[in-house]
Amino acid sequence: MGRREIFAGNWKMFKTYREAEDLVKGILSGLGDIGSREVVIFPPAVYARDMAKLCMNTQVKVGIQNMYHEKEGAFTGELSPSMVRDCGCAYILIGHSERRHVFGEKDGDVNKKVKAALENGLSPVLCIGELLDDREKGRTREIVKKQLEGGLDRIAAGDLDKIIIAYEPVWAIGTGKVATPEIAEETHLFIREIIGTLYDGKVSQNMPILYGGSVKPDNISGLHVKENIDGALVGGACLKADSFLDIIHVK
Ligand code: PGA
Numbered sequence: 001m002g003r004r005e006i007f008a009g010n011w012k013m014f015k016t017y018r019e020a021e022d023l024v025k026g027i028l029s030g031l032g033d034i035g036s037r038e039v040v041i042f043p044p045a046v047y048a049r050d051m052a053k054l055c056m057n058t059q060v061k062v063g064i065q066n067m068y069h070e071k072e073g074a075f076t077g078e079l080s081p082s083m084v085r086d087c088g089c090a091y092i093l094i095g096h097s098e099r100r101h102v103f104g105e106k107d108g109d110v111n112k113k114v115k116a117a118l119e120n121g122l123s124p125v126l127c128i129g130e131l132l133d134d135r136e137k138g139r140t141r142e143i144v145k146k147q148l149e150g151g152l153d154r155i156a157a158g159d160l161d162k163i164i165i166a167y168e169p170v171w172a173i174g175t176g177k178v179a180t181p182e183i184a185e186e187t188h189l190f191i192r193e194i195i196g197t198l199y200d201g202k203v204s205q206n207m208p209i210l211y212g213g214s215v216k217p218d219n220i221s222g223l224h225v226k227e228n229i230d231g232a233l234v235g236g237a238c239l240k241a242d243s244f245l246d247i248i249h250v251k
Helices: 017-030 045-054 081-086 097-101 107-119 132-136 140-151 157-162 181-198 201-206 220-224 241-248
Strands: 006-010 038-042 060-064 091-094 123-128 164-167 209-212 231-234
Touching: 006 164, 006 209, 006 241, 017 038, 017 045, 017 060, 017 241, 038 091, 045 060, 081 107, 091 107, 107 123, 107 140, 123 140, 132 140, 140 181, 157 201, 164 181, 181 201, 181 209, 181 220, 220 231, 231 241
Parallel strands: 006 038, 006 231, 038 060, 060 091, 091 123, 123 164, 164 209, 209 231
Antiparallel strands: none
């Protein structure tokens, strides 16, 4: 199979500067040999540059949780793609459910950000996922398809190898209600099929699709064994080095 396996930690709006440093040092000191597994952390943007310095020449990569798509301008409070790069970051989270549902980002905004990320040599982690109401109404596939088609609109097949998809059912984020491995696998397979239809089988087979939503050390192994789950995007459980390391080291 040989798909990339990626374990990512989304710190959201947590940690003081000192705590951030301690967390990174804890992750680095416990990492050990992770073979070809990839680890990416997404600290708050103001700490990213310093965290990237701490992680230099290690297997831990650093990204930022959000940016604006414009190159520069009068956009108070926003960060440009080249600023993300200048912080030593090569990854950017795009369309996280909190961006969509707390800050009102639409698929069109997400698509502009994906494009801007690619134009600036950043790897976008494109987050998608349905609300509880969507799932209860049997609309999961429709929503996931719409978010994929919208987010990847006019993105060339040749750029797909820089993109990572994170499937995060919104009802599982921060709620302690992890999707069962079967539910997650079924949607991951569906995502792969959609990418196959939008592009081709090779692109879809190579696409890393991470699961996110209440991933913890005690539920990662059931998810990890599934054929179409290529790692995790972890929120709460990445805020302590030990639990994040347990997830990264899953057997
Ligand atoms: P959680 O968050 O692991 O705390 O559910 C996941 C995420 O929002 O990426």
